[in-house]
Amino acid sequence: MAIRSSAAAPATALSLGLLLALPVATGPGAGLPLASAVIGGLVSPAIAEPVALTSGQSAARETYDNAVKNFVSILRQRRAQIDSRQPLPNLPGQALYLARVEMMSAYKDLTDALPSRIGRPNRFGIPPAYFDADNEPLLDEYRALFDVMEAPPASAQGSDTPFKDVVDLATAIARGRGLDAANAATAGRISLGLFFAETNGKQNAGNARSNTYKGSLQTGPSEDRNGQRKWAAIKGSIAVLDPALSRRDDREEARAGNLDHRFNHWTAVRDALMNAHADIFPQVPAIAKALPDPIDQMKLFELIQIIPTPTRAALQSGNLVGHRISDPRIMGYLRNNSIFAFGRVDRARTSATFREILDAMWLFNAKFEQALAKSRGIEAGKQG
Structure with missing residues (x-):
């Protein structure tokens, strides 16, 4: 269930749907498994940008690039743990969720600073200003990992x-x-x-x-x-x-x-x-x-x-x-x-x-x- 509050005492709870906070992808290529090699190398190619960026634009681009790399790193780590049957940490989805939110946040800041970075629509129906469609495979893997971690007993x-x-x-x-x-x-x-x-x-x-x-x-x-x-x-x-x-x-x-x-x-x-x-x-x-x-x-x-x-x-x-x-x-x-x-x-x-x-x-x-x-x-x- 989602984070709830009450007049007397707020209670924190997290729903699976909100944890993922992503609709199920539809259309060609939806739900395809993401190979570890793809996770290891996928970072969205740069879209044409002005020759000279302001310091704020450069900082936004660097922050986004680092956020994508961090998301990829955590995806790879959790996939390796699952595939090798290693024990998972307590609340194994938390780091993934936060990294995904940070990647989307950094991209929104980047497109606010550089509207030319707003790309094509994506399979998930996320507004293009918030998500680069070239990174769709990362979200496919994100969902696949949560499916494993949240399987019924x-x-x-x-x-x-x-x-x-x-x-x-x-x-x-x-x-x-x-x-x-x-x-x-x-x-x-x-x-x-x-x-x-x-x-x-x-x-x-x-x-x-x-x-x-x-x-x-x-x-x-x-x-x-x-x-x-x-x-x-x-x-x-x-x-x-x-x-x-x-x-x-x-x-x-x-x-x-x-x-x-x-x-x-x-x-x-x-x-x-x-x-x-x-x-x-x-x-x-x-x-x-x-x-x-x-x-x-x-x-x-x-x-x-x-x-x-x-x-x-x-x-x-x-x-x-x-x-x-x-x-x-x-x-x-x-x-x-x-x-x-x-x-x-x-x-x-x-x-x-x-x-x-x-x-x-x-x-x-x-x-x-x-x-x-x-x-x-x-x-x-x-x-x-």
Whole structure:
């Protein structure tokens, strides 16, 4: 789960989807394995630049070149450790994540200083001012390493229909909270977006940057227990609304037994939704009116993961998109989740409206597009 805060005590958590903070690449060449020789030699070739650079431009170029070299070095180190079956350090994804953020930040500073360095679009949908498409193989390897480091434990209990499970559970919970069928379906679609945002749609995922947050929606132990308690309180009404889903829930509970509920896909999703989102589902009609774009709706619910208290305040303000955040602590939570995180200009921001925050969540766009496509398939009767 993302970095969250509360009025009483902020809690730090890191979601797999936000850790990677990269959409799944699509198109020709997407997902190809990156050979160690490529990692060893790949640094983007220089684009034509003015003959004479200012001292600031030269410094920006040097900083970026060093950031790329550092990212390559850490990728090579982690790949060598994995391939030789060496023990990995605690939180093995942290250094990778920070190096990737620093590379993108340095590139944004470089393109601010030298707009001629802005290149072609990339497979990941990252704005070209933030990422050099020639370095796509580095991000392919980055994702591949996280896939290894965050593989589910051997005891994890998966589902043959992980995406449909998310939609079915969210829809049933929303109906239990009083929504009609159409708005409950919207809640189901939004929740599928959370699954992609948190784990790239991978069930029972681990977390290479946190020893606390695990599973399909990346919850901590206390959050999972809270979700279990809330589910028990509405289980009776759910059984009336959807007897088949209630029977499935009984089977999954029996199957999980004494297993950590976060490593049974069904119970992990159920408990996570009950913990953080069920109380917001009754506001879905108002949210859809204020944010007609389904991608924005998903982003808002992801912000409930990242900054729950400010997001709830924005929902209650009567001016959702215009509600402004200026607390340095909250701005820090956003930056730690790849929002206003790249380059000096973004990092210098001291406040932002929710409209500006939603627009700055561009790293989530492709994830949510995937969720929308998967949702349409489920609505069309395809299992997922």
